[in-house]
Amino acid sequence: MEPAIEVKRLERRFRSKKALDRVSFEVGRGEIFGFLGPSGSGKTTMVKILTNQLLPSAGEAIVLGKRTAGKRDPQLLRKIGIMTDNSGMYERLTVYENLALFRGLYEAPERSVADTLESVGLAEDARTTVQQLSKGMKQRVALARALLHKPDLLFLDEPTSALDPMNTALIHETLRALNRQGTTIFLTTHDMAEAESLCDRVAFLHNGELAALDTPQRLKLKHADRPTITVIATDGRYVVNNDREGADRISAWMRAGQLLSIHSNEPTLGDIFVRLTGRTLS
């Protein structure tokens, strides 16, 4: 099966500055792909190129089998959903009226508004005007709008930026449910925890170039050069090496019934990003 997204040696310059520099990657169908990098690293530029809002300076991008050419493609627009952290809403209209507009534009079924509101936990708020909603609820309305027509491919640009943990968890839950139904998700974020919890694969973008591309697990294993294990026993907290001596100590705690908790200390995605690029994500 052809990939959902193919990006080949893509470049985008803004005058003399290169926002994207010979970036290549593929996103498989049904995958959640994280595109990670700090602000200004080129993430949003990539989303704009993939959604036909911006032309690349060189290279090519193919989305759902169609080469993006900076031209309006209604057939492609029907198959993709887009949500950004500043997706505008009609503030004077109700949640239902906002979604009813897009149901009409996508010629979606009558039931789609109610079903989608149910899926993002906003069924009770359908008659509330958008200006009365919290930021987190507005983000969920924006997500509902992107999902209304059941897109094959969903672009999410910083979907949970500045949201509280409860709304973030609700959005993550919705995205996982969608992905289980086969929706491919292209997620840009600078939140490493979000990427780690959601993504099948992640790409690190630094100064417009890809610094790494792999599954979170493999990246962590690849960069865990001196793995250690943290043990919490009844008499304290210990960090032991992942070797024979460490195994003997852990075994002793277990046999004595003193082991309370154990976990491996591989680096986080944030640590790996710093190691590869020399800068933090935030």
Place this chain on the structure above:
Amino acid sequence: MRFSFRRLRAIVVKEWKDAVKNPQILLTSAMPIAFSFLFDRKETSDPTVLAFPLLLAVSITGAFVQANMVAEEKEKNTLRMLMLSPASPAEVLIGKSVATSALALLVMIGSIAVTSVPHVNPFELAALILPLLIAFLSFGTTIGLMSRTVTESSIVGLPLLLVVIMGPMLGSSLNMGWFSAMVDWLPTQHFVLGLIGLLEDGSFADIGVHLGALALWCAAACLLCLGVYSRKRFDK
């Protein structure tokens, strides 16, 4: 892709609901009716005065309200979401214009109701008003697209609209040749002259030149608007 009346209807319904909940739009729309009421109390025999209530209704509601509505979409980042939907530029622009036209029609009826505009054949009047309204809607959309905020659309639009609205009234009274020459080209001047022709029992043939000029303005304004919309869809 085919033109979709379902998409068009969705945009019209949204625009109408949004407009009637927007105090700024309602206040701006009420202004022509209030001005017409005041203007009707002015004692004058100048025939151009007769056109003033209609001119105000078409220009303020058609252009100014449209510019505000489009600029607000840009300011609130909702226009991009429309542009990224399957709705074509024609569907979006016509949808917005239909809602504004309905508002303009109500304002025109209100303006005529509070004034003593002499009886004119409504079909002939409509033939004059329609191209002017479409031209103003297109200008309003263009001003809205070029502005980043609602405030900016007012700053850009107000001087232009004042010249276009007041031009036919001031052109002959000001002793400025270049201004009078410019006014002769304005769509509002052709509208006023056409309306005077109709008031003097002129036929379509008598006002043909003005109808033709208005049709040209209408076509040029539509092309300008479509061109600006297509460019604004993309980032540089």
